[in-house]
Amino acid sequence: MRQTKTGILIANLGTPDAPTPQAVKRYLRQFLSDTRVVDTPRLLWWPLLRGVILPLRAPRVAKLYQSIWMEGGSPLMVYSRQQEQALAVRLPDTPVALGMSYGSPSLESAVEELLAQGVDHIVVLPLYPQYSCSTVAAVWNELARILATKRRIPGISFIRDYADNRDYIAALASSARASFATHGEPDLLLLSYHGIPQRYADEGDDYPQRCRDTTRELVSALGISHDKVMMTFQSRFGREPWLTPYTDETLKMLAEKGVKHIQVMCPGFAADCLETLEEIAVQNRELFLDAGGEKYEYIPALNAAPEHIEMMVNLTQPYLSFSE
Known part of the structure; x- marks a missing residue:
């Protein structure tokens, strides 16, 4: 019986790389092009998105990001990195990677990071407490797309949500x-x-x-x-x-x-x-x-509060010991 090596992928929506119109436009283009988010037929949606929405919305949203930007990036990125690091400290024998549905670090880079550490089972924890097709299912779709390119895929445990945990x-x-x-x-x-x-x-x-x-x-x-x-x-x-x-x-x-x-x-x-x-x-x-x-x-959101990290530990713990 072979013991598997399990890693944890924590996922969230994503964020622009910088509070600039160009970076925000790049991020919004990827986000609003996902059919899980906006399911309007592409023939109708893409001209509207690229010709009207992005040119008008990106500069306005960039100014809003500038008002909350932190040392180290957007608040979402700063807190997500803190969550990743705190979870890794609590689970020192388990590789932990952060992936975003849109922007960087991408879900694909998180999967590659875990596979490079010899992981053959991944516990996927989308940090959306309440399931929605526009968030959790988008993570599922992107994960399936990533793994479709692999000859050898890892085992997957996918935590759908934790609304009443x-x-x-x-x-x-x-x-x-x-x-x-x-x-x-x-x-x-x-x-x-x-x-x-x-x-x-x-x-x-x-x-x-x-x-x-x-x-x-x-x-x-x-x-x-x-x-x-x-x-x-x-x-x-x-x-x-x-x-x-x-x-x-x-x-x-x-x-x-x-x-x-x-x-x-x-x-x-x-x-x-x-x-x-x-x-x-x-x-x-x-x-x-x-x-x-x-x-x-x-x-404030729970961010990297100790009780929040403890919840993540307890949510993922049942999936961390597998053998085959």
């Missing part, structure tokens, strides 16, 4: 309690998840249910009343209907109705990024305060 919920609850202790308990805790087109859910994507699962378990763990928690969806793009209620419209409505103190958590993001640090922590804060709200705090 006990350690994940406990880490979220700990983060929320820490915010309450610092800023006081809010009138409302808003849980803002990244949106997807409503059509994707109608066609079978169970993402909305997995978001509800996370919300239910977190409310239970916090022991707070259901009427003090609300679930919304952010970052919509394009003209077709997306999952509702929308985060921005909800914040404006709540402020106008007299809600004074809100704290916002984004449980669908394993690492802080443009959508949390700029859209939620800046744009939506201004929206709420301008509409009459008085206190607004963003609760």
Whole structure:
């Protein structure tokens, strides 16, 4: 009986290499060309993407990235590298590699890195707590494309999601309690998840249910009343209907109705990024305060918090001892 050597591939969406229009355009072109993300027929979509969306959107998005850029890269890259390094420290006998669906380091480079270390079984952990065809399935598709070129492929264990995982919920609850202790308990805790087109859910994507699962378990763990928690969806793009209620419209409505103190958590993001640090922590804060709200705090993503790394260890541990 031969003992296999197992490695871990942690995956996330990706980020531009620099906060410049050229780098952002390159990144967005790859991201928005994936049919798992935008399934509009290519004959219609590509001329619109390349002729209108990228030239207009890239400079605007680059300015937003400039406002949050960190030493070492974008926040998503900095925190993802911290996660990779912390997981490797906790599992010193297990190779760990980071791969992004778009941009660098690519999923292909992560697979090659693991194979070069003699790995013959890969545990793939997409850091999307709630499954969606636009995120987790995109990792699956790219992994299949990479391995289709190999004569000898490794064994694969693929962690679909962890929306109601006990350690994940406990880490979220700990983060929320820490915010309450610092800023006081809010009138409302808003849980803002990244949106997807409503059509994707109608066609079978169970993402909305997995978001509800996370919300239910977190409310239970916090022991707070259901009427003090609300679930919304952010970052919509394009003209077709997306999952509702929308985060921005909800914040404006709540402020106008007299809600004074809100704290916002984004449980669908394993690492802080443009959508949390700029859209939620800046744009939506201004929206709420301008509409009459008085206190607004963003609760950071779990990033490389010890409880988050412990969750990753516990999620992958059952797959690390294989023999054949």
